[in-house]
Amino acid sequence: MKIYRANILFTPTPDAFKILERGFVMVDSEGFVSGVFSELPQEYCSLPVDDFGDSLLIPAMNDLHVHAPQYRNQGMAMDLELLPWLKTYTFPEEAKYTDTGYAEMMYRCFVRDMVTHGTMRASVFATIHPEATKLLADIMNEVGMGGLIGLVGMDTDCPDNLRNSTSEAVDGTLCLLEHTKDMTLISSIVTPRFVPSCSVDMLTQLGRTALEYGLPVQSHLSENKGEIALVKRLFPDSSCYGAVYDRFGLFGQTPTLMAHCCYTDGKELQLMQKNNVFVVHCPTSNCNVGSGIAPIRKFLDAGLPVALGSDVAGGHHLSIFRVIQYAVQMSKLIYAQTDGRTPFLSLSEAFYLATKSGGSFFGKVGSFEPGYSFDALVIDDSYLSTLNSQLSPLVPELAEELTSPYTLQERLERYIYLGDDRQIVRRFCQGREVVL
Amino acid sequence: MKIYRANILFTPTPDAFKILERGFVMVDSEGFVSGVFSELPQEYCSLPVDDFGDSLLIPAMNDLHVHAPQYRNQGMAMDLELLPWLKTYTFPEEAKYTDTGYAEMMYRCFVRDMVTHGTMRASVFATIHPEATKLLADIMNEVGMGGLIGLVGMDTDCPDNLRNSTSEAVDGTLCLLEHTKDMTLISSIVTPRFVPSCSVDMLTQLGRTALEYGLPVQSHLSENKGEIALVKRLFPDSSCYGAVYDRFGLFGQTPTLMAHCCYTDGKELQLMQKNNVFVVHCPTSNCNVGSGIAPIRKFLDAGLPVALGSDVAGGHHLSIFRVIQYAVQMSKLIYAQTDGRTPFLSLSEAFYLATKSGGSFFGKVGSFEPGYSFDALVIDDSYLSTLNSQLSPLVPELAEELTSPYTLQERLERYIYLGDDRQIVRRFCQGREVVL
Numbered sequence: 001m002k003i004y005r006a007n008i009l010f011t012p013t014p015d016a017f018k019i020l021e022r023g024f025v026m027v028d029s030e031g032f033v034s035g036v037f038s039e040l041p042q043e044y045c046s047l048p049v050d051d052f053g054d055s056l057l058i059p060a061m062n063d064l065h066v067h068a069p070q071y072r073n074q075g076m077a078m079d080l081e082l083l084p085w086l087k088t089y090t091f092p093e094e095a096k097y098t099d100t101g102y103a104e105m106m107y108r109c110f111v112r113d114m115v116t117h118g119t120m121r122a123s124v125f126a127t128i129h130p131e132a133t134k135l136l137a138d139i140m141n142e143v144g145m146g147g148l149i150g151l152v153g154m155d156t157d158c159p160d161n162l163r164n165s166t167s168e169a170v171d172g173t174l175c176l177l178e179h180t181k182d183m184t185l186i187s188s189i190v191t192p193r194f195v196p197s198c199s200v201d202m203l204t205q206l207g208r209t210a211l212e213y214g215l216p217v218q219s220h221l222s223e224n225k226g227e228i229a230l231v232k233r234l235f236p237d238s239s240c241y242g243a244v245y246d247r248f249g250l251f252g253q254t255p256t257l258m259a260h261c262c263y264t265d266g267k268e269l270q271l272m273q274k275n276n277v278f279v280v281h282c283p284t285s286n287c288n289v290g291s292g293i294a295p296i297r298k299f300l301d302a303g304l305p306v307a308l309g310s311d312v313a314g315g316h317h318l319s320i321f322r323v324i325q326y327a328v329q330m331s332k333l334i335y336a337q338t339d340g341r342t343p344f345l346s347l348s349e350a351f352y353l354a355t356k357s358g359g360s361f362f363g364k365v366g367s368f369e370p371g372y373s374f375d376a377l378v379i380d381d382s383y384l385s386t387l388n389s390q391l392s393p394l395v396p397e398l399a400e401e402l403t404s405p406y407t408l409q410e411r412l413e414r415y416i417y418l419g420d421d422r423q424i425v426r427r428f429c430q431g432r433e434v435v436l
Numbered sequence: 437m438k439i440y441r442a443n444i445l446f447t448p449t450p451d452a453f454k455i456l457e458r459g460f461v462m463v464d465s466e467g468f469v470s471g472v473f474s475e476l477p478q479e480y481c482s483l484p485v486d487d488f489g490d491s492l493l494i495p496a497m498n499d500l501h502v503h504a505p506q507y508r509n510q511g512m513a514m515d516l517e518l519l520p521w522l523k524t525y526t527f528p529e530e531a532k533y534t535d536t537g538y539a540e541m542m543y544r545c546f547v548r549d550m551v552t553h554g555t556m557r558a559s560v561f562a563t564i565h566p567e568a569t570k571l572l573a574d575i576m577n578e579v580g581m582g583g584l585i586g587l588v589g590m591d592t593d594c595p596d597n598l599r600n601s602t603s604e605a606v607d608g609t610l611c612l613l614e615h616t617k618d619m620t621l622i623s624s625i626v627t628p629r630f631v632p633s634c635s636v637d638m639l640t641q642l643g644r645t646a647l648e649y650g651l652p653v654q655s656h657l658s659e660n661k662g663e664i665a666l667v668k669r670l671f672p673d674s675s676c677y678g679a680v681y682d683r684f685g686l687f688g689q690t691p692t693l694m695a696h697c698c699y700t701d702g703k704e705l706q707l708m709q710k711n712n713v714f715v716v717h718c719p720t721s722n723c724n725v726g727s728g729i730a731p732i733r734k735f736l737d738a739g740l741p742v743a744l745g746s747d748v749a750g751g752h753h754l755s756i757f758r759v760i761q762y763a764v765q766m767s768k769l770i771y772a773q774t775d776g777r778t779p780f781l782s783l784s785e786a787f788y789l790a791t792k793s794g795g796s797f798f799g800k801v802g803s804f805e806p807g808y809s810f811d812a813l814v815i816d817d818s819y820l821s822t823l824n825s826q827l828s829p830l831v832p833e834l835a836e837e838l839t840s841p842y843t844l845q846e847r848l849e850r851y852i853y854l855g856d857d858r859q860i861v862r863r864f865c866q867g868r869e870v871v872l
Contacts, residue, residue, distance in 0.1 A: 075853030076846050079764055079782045225775070290768035290780060316761070316853040325752070328515055332726035333769070339661070344726060346515045410512050417511030417752040420856060 002027045003049045006057035010368045014352040027374040031431020052378045060120035060375040061320035062358035065259040065280040065309025067125045069094045071110040073313040078288045094127045095161045103132035111139045116421045117319040120375045120429040121146040121362050128164040130172040134179050141183040144434045150191025166205045194220040195231045207249030216255040223260035224291045240268040252277040262292040279306045283326035285314030293330045307358030321416045324350045378426035381415045438463045439485045442493035446804045450788040463810040467867020488814045496556035496811040497756035498794035501695040501716040501745025503561045505530045507546040509749035514724045530563045531597045539568035547575045552857045553755040556811045556865040557582040557798050564600040566608040570615050577619040580870045586627025602641045630656040631667045643685030653686050657694035660727045676704040688713040698728040715742045719762035721750030729766045743794030757852045760786045814862035817851045
């Protein structure tokens with residue numbers, strides 16, 4: 001049993017933060033929260049407390065869509081169109097992962113950078129290469145973060161050096177499952193790249209594999225109009241893009257993540273509702289790639305589960321805090337473009353997507369309610385919250401006046417909009433400290 | 437005469453970066469560039485060279501729209517609507533600047549933070565308070581950055597403690613002009629807050645003052661639809677919002693900055709063209725406040741001068757590098773929403789807006805062509821460019837392979853999308869080093 005003390009903020013529901021000023025959280029020996037208290041109950045008063053002082057203690061971030069082998073391309077060629085960007089940058093980079101030395105080096109950087117920015121769980125696209133993908137699992141496991149890793153299946157309309165056969169994709173996915181079976185927090189996820197890069201045989205076999213082994217599924221859906229038109233040409237009988245995945249058992253038959261959904265509506269939306277398919281909202285990527293703005297309010301109103309994803313390298317940054325910020329901002333643009341008829345996301349709603357909603361894909365993750373995995377970040381925002389460190393050398397006699405002038409929620413918001421990895425001083429995944 | 441050596445990147449024109457790998461820039465004793473060279477001419481070879489090694493040397497950032505007294509509110513309540521946000525956060529904060537002690541403390545933080553993030557010139561809204569506004573000028577001058585500072589005029593539909601009379605606004609503007617007359621890089625700018633907060637008398641007298649003293653003008657224009665409708669009700673005879681400023685001599689009769697222009701079109705666009713009025717694009721603010729996306733491509737096609745602004749605290753961050761990023765991103769959303777018919781901004785175009793285009797409001801600023809003020813930043817992006825510092829402890833034998841794998845333009849882009857103040861290691865304004 002461990003007891004931590006700090007300013008605790010989390011979102012049991014999307015509508016508001018639960019805030020405990022200098023509160024306590026108790027974590028059991030398995031790494032799960034056993035209670036959160038404003039005052040420590042009498043029976044625990046003799047136990048040692050790990051006190052984080054005036055820092056903020058919040059659930060860690062969950063990144064539900066990220067391409068590990070695109071790490072090197074972060075923030076690069078963000079002024080190209082999607083297709084030249086894929087052909088010039090993405091595919092040549094992914095092809096390098098046939099070299100396990102290169103893969104190990106880059107995956108170590110990628111994982112360390114994810115953890116640096118506060119992500120403790122991620123659902124990751126790897127490449128078609130089984131050895132490199134196992135290395136990624138090893139590295140994530142070694143660091144102590146949690147995640148689902150997808151060996152990518154792709155056999156259509158792609159470079160020859162990035163093509164695998166159906167059996168290679170299936171075998172690779174199952175090998176990874178076997179490889180990770182003793183890793184507490186890491187497993188394999190079925191990952192067809194997206195409909196246009198998969199043959200019918202690939203989709204069929206991956207769908208069967210998901211069902212047979214009870215594996216989750218991740219892919220891309222309705223990211224841009226050209227892609228949607230292409231899927232319509234490839235599968236003219238399907239009522240919508242999502243229905244293609246559905247036909248192959250890849251759309252909620254097991255827990256399923258669909259990234260983007262910028263243009264999901266009508267039948268596709270109904271099918272996602274019926275099958276409880278997750279929308280993974282990737283607003284930084286949608287801006288960078290020029291896809292459009294996903295109608296998140298509509299999805300929330302429809303009761304769909306929604307998570308956030310960095311989508312590096314379509315997204316330029318691994319920080320899910322930045323993605324929270326863009327999620328609010330994009331919802332404000334929709335608000336403007338619908339003359340105020342579409343309510344924008346509140347901070348607590350966007351935070352909920354990044355924590356409890358996204359975390360639910362991994363089990364009881366993303367909240368500090370009893371029974372939840374203690375995935376947490378300690379944020380020392382003193383630089384941002386008191387201005388003291390800036391002021392003391394300047395106007396010492398006035399600095400005191402401003403000590404902690406912000407509410408705890410304002411401090412968290414300012415951290416999200418103004419802070420960076422410098423302020424994340426401790427990281428926990430399922431109760432265990434993750435050290436850089 | 438000083439000679440600096442580094443990897444030099446700047447945009448003499450919007451369409452491409454001029455790049456000199458390990459080039460030289462010569463700066464005269466007045467702080468102006470006298471030449472940029474790939475190889476140092478023979479006659480200078482005996483002079484000492486200040487060598488920045490593998491760092492990037494770029495023009496400094498120019499912030500053409502920022503509210504200094506809203507510094508405390510950065511990144512706060514970004515999920516409120518405009519009016520409650522103004523009433524709950526903005527106005528009460530600005531009212532505090534009647535206290536010169538508070539003003540000095542906050543303005544010192546504000547100026548230091550601007551410089552930290554690489555802004556060497558800014559056009560700033562202060563408040564209605566003459567003493568506090570003079571302090572802001574003193575602090576900017578002391579630090580060594582350049583700028584135009586506006587004592588705000590507002591007498592309509594505003595809180596009593598934020599109302600000045602026409603004569604107070606005019607006198608305050610002229611006092612500031614007098615106060616700054618011996619400051620090389622600081623001056624006064626006529627600053628009606630915006631049409632709805634100014635009486636006809638205020639607009640008339642501020643317009644006359646601008647013309648009589650040849651002072652530049654800054655204000656807000658067509659930021660959101662409600663505001664435009666309000667101006668239409670207040671001035672039903674004016675053909676557009678901009679025509680109201682024009683009628684009072686506040687729209688290009690002297691050099692003029694108009695922030696936002698999210699909905700500028702038709703007659704207003706033509707009037708801006710005719711009068712050569714600057715658009716100040718504030719994309720972070722437009723997202724946060726839910727205003728909409730300004731049609732920058734249309735303005736560029738029309739030949740309007742366009743600059744960038746952080747618009748703190750509507751904008752959440754003082755870094756103009758972030759604003760460059762959002763400018764590209766917002767142009768990509770327009771690209772998506774017009775089905776690819778509106779070309780998005782290239783990185784060089786957005787960088788040009790932040791440097792040479794914005795800088796032109798201050799004279800020959802924002803480029804390294806001969807005759808330009810040496811306003812410059814040295815960016816040590818080794819962490820981002822080589823991955824070495826991350827890799828060496830991890831896979832030393834492979835780290836070498838990746839040394840400088842990025843082109844210089846890719847390195848600059850990655851700095852813009854991934855970097856922060858940590859990588860800005862030297863700052864110059866008109867040849868003089870600005871030290872934090």
